Amino acid sequence: MTLQSLTMIRHGESASNAAAALLAGTDAEEFGDGTRDPDVPLTDLGRRQATAIGAWLAGQSxxxxxxxxxxxxxxxxxxxxxxxxxxxAAVRIDERLRDRDIGTLQGLTDLGWRRRYPGEQARRERLGRFYYRPPGGESWTDVALRLRTLLPELDGHVLIFAHDIVVVMARYIIEGLDEQAILAIERNQIRNGSISRWARTGAGLTRVDYNATAHLDRLDGRVL
Structure with missing residues (x-):
């Protein structure tokens, strides 16, 4: 059996997402409460986004x-x-779907990492966002390497709950894009609770939706 369809969902708004948004444009150097990144929970809005995703799933064939x-x-x-x-539904947890590890920059605002690690800004500008690997962390291409081992294992109709960079790099691989193309696409951030889909047509997978949020339109509050 081969992969017939792939549906990828970015998690709902997390406590870290909300904290970072609240501090954007301020002089704050850190966000969040020090919780380990794998343990960060959803906010109330994030939970409402998750139930909206569930309602969408219930409406599928x-x-x-x-x-x-x-x-x-x-x-x-x-x-x-x-x-x-x-x-x-049986859920298979797979570490290859984890969020990108940003190492020592975790929990820092843009201003924070520029002040505390001034040399990293120059290094990122030299390497570019695609290949830049923070100290102790991963580059976008490191995430792609994880996914290149996972995607060939998938078959049937697959539903994945993961993170924005995972969805972005899945598109990069599935659609055979290059660095410049995926950087341009990523300028429109994958939103919390969004749905991206590919379906088999002939010999390959064709994109059906990307970063779709219509199912969230009735929610009160921010859709990030």
Whole structure:
């Protein structure tokens, strides 16, 4: 059997997402409360986004999903809330779907890492965002390498709960894009609770939706 469709969902708004948005444009150098990145939970808005995803899933044609999820709490909580709408589903946790590790820059605002690691700004500008690897962290291409081992294993109709960079790099691989193309696409950030889909047509996968948020339109509050 081959991969018939791939549906990728970015987790709902997390506590770190909300904290970073609140401090954007201020003099703050850090955001969040020091919680380890894999343990960051959803906010109330994030949980509402997850239930909206579940309502969307319930409206899809009956199919047997193979469900995979990042091990990070925000993704697991999103999957748990959404999957309540379609009945019991076995969820396979796969570490290759985890968020990008940004090493020593974790928990710092843009201003914070520029002040504390001034040499890193010059290094990122020299290497470019695609290949830049923060101290102790990963580059975009490191995430792509993880996904290149995972995607060939998938078959049937696959539903994945993960993170923005995972969705971005999946598109990079599936659609055979280059560095400049994916950088241009990524300027429109993958939103919390968004849905991206590819379906098989002939010998390959064709994009159906990308960063879609219409299912979130009725929610009160921000859609990030």
């Amino acid at each position: 009956d199919r047997e999903w193979t469900v995979l999820c990042s091990p990070y709490r925000r993704a697991r909580e999103t999957a748990s809330l959404a999957l309540e709408f379609i009945g019991p």
